[in-house]
Amino acid sequence: MNAPLPDHLLPEILQRETPPALIDALKARFAERCSTALVVREQHGRDESSFAAPPPAAVVFAESTQEVADAVRLAGQYSVPVIPFGVGTSLEGHLLAVQGGISIDLGRMNRVLAINAEDLTVTVQPGVTRKQLNEEVKSTGLFFPIDPGADATLGGMSATRASGTNAVRYGTMRENVLALEVVTASGSVIRTGTRAKKSSAGYDLTRLMVGSEGTLGVITEITVRLYPLPEAISAAICFFPSIEAAVRTTIETIQLGVPIARVELLDANTVRMVNAHSRLALREEPMLLMEFHGSPTGVKEQAELMQELASGHGGNAFEWASTPEERTRLWTARHNAYFAAIQSKPGCRAISTDTCVPISRLADCLLASVAEADASGIPYFLVGHVGDGNFHFGYLIDPDKPEERQVAEALNHQLVSRALALEGTCTGEHGVGLHKMDFLVAETGDGAVDMMRTIKRALDPRNIMNPGKIFSLQM
Secondary structure, eight states, X not given: OOBOOOGGGGGGOOOOOOOHHHHHHHHHXXXXXXXXXXXXXXXXXXXXXXXXXXXXXEEEEOOSHHHHHHHHHHHHHTTOOEEEESSXXXXXXXXXXXXBOEEEEOTTOOOEEEEEGGGTEEEEOTTOBHHHXXXXXXXXXXXXXXXXXXXXXXXXXXXXXXXXTTHHHHOOHHHHEEEEEEEETTSOEEEEEOSSSOOOSSSOHHHHHTTOTTSSEEEEEEEEEOEEOOSEEXXXXXXXXXXXXXXXXXXXXXXXXXXXXXXXXXXXXXXHHHHHHHTOOXXXXXXXXXXXXEOHHXXXXXXXXHHHHHHTTTOEEEEEEOSHHHHHHHHHHHHTHHHHHHHHXXXXXXXXXXXXXXXXXXXXXXXXXXXXXXXXXXXXXXXXXXGGTEEEEEEEEOTTOHHHHHHHHHHHHHHHHHHHHTTOBSOSSSOOTTTTHHHHHHHHOHHHHHHHHHHHHHHOTTOOBSTTSSSOSOO
């Protein structure tokens, strides 16, 4: 059972009526691709967050940019909210129809439109998933590195400014999206950016849309960077006597400029859960899971230096995974850590949160947060893309025990407040959605949020684009 929305979000719960005339118009335009079936609406009215809200009034399955524009124009005529939908893997309530409205499912817009291997770019529709993209470009010797774990769509990843395990070397969606096609709140279609590597032409509308979480428009086409497949890839795991030792090793690695591609932290709790879920036999101690990309010589040098740094902090049992099968097995287990945690406590829900801090402050933030979580008695899991100062906690609660949710939310509040005090951010990659609206104000200040409101009102005067997310329009 999902929990009701917190009290501080109640001002955003302004269920708008969806007139029957709009439903009739959508059915006339989209026929059977406009569904009002409860099961379909409920599927599109929830994500991986633990919040509950009424489902949208209808779901439109769009197959082209023109169809998205038509749906938005029809909704706009009745001032009815529009919520874009990819595959539903967001974690902060981005997809919830808190003000009613219609969901536009972009999953059928899943074509790779143009692969420009010579320029290291590819243009796709928003329903293309990251795994699908990499399968389609692998024959060119290129790959798309942004890996948030879930097989998310490129549209959703752009809307939430996703990153993931490779961000320490390849950056996030912010650095890797070059151009967009967007349907605006008026139903018009605009293009932002080009395939050129840089531009000084006007406002950077691409960066404005990347991370806007569907509140400014519906992304219908994305051009992203590709990278050459590394000549050599090697993965390794190393176990540590404490979380602090693992974190100190990571900090030294980054500060020394070792070009590591991935470095993931799992605490002992998470290793135990992963072992049970993926039938592994990893030592149940804090662990770093690392990956090195480059030439065979370069990979060997990176790995040897990393092993030396780890040894200096008590790291031991350094194990290599050089074959693709071994690497896939380890990374699949890592990506399934969330589901391993959920299965470790049947019937539980996870209150997931993430923060990101400057790498020099990572140990301070992480260790204090671990101590608080241990003292709370709430089961939790901890994973981190620690190479860029980003880490995730998941607090496992019984949804029928409000007192457990209160403890988990208090832990989340303490964690995020600490990150902000250390000049970090309230979210490194999950996005703001519903859950972190108050923290956005704490991080950026009233003036910056007021500027966001000004942009929102200018581009979406009827407030129909995924309303009630990122910040409140209530002054």
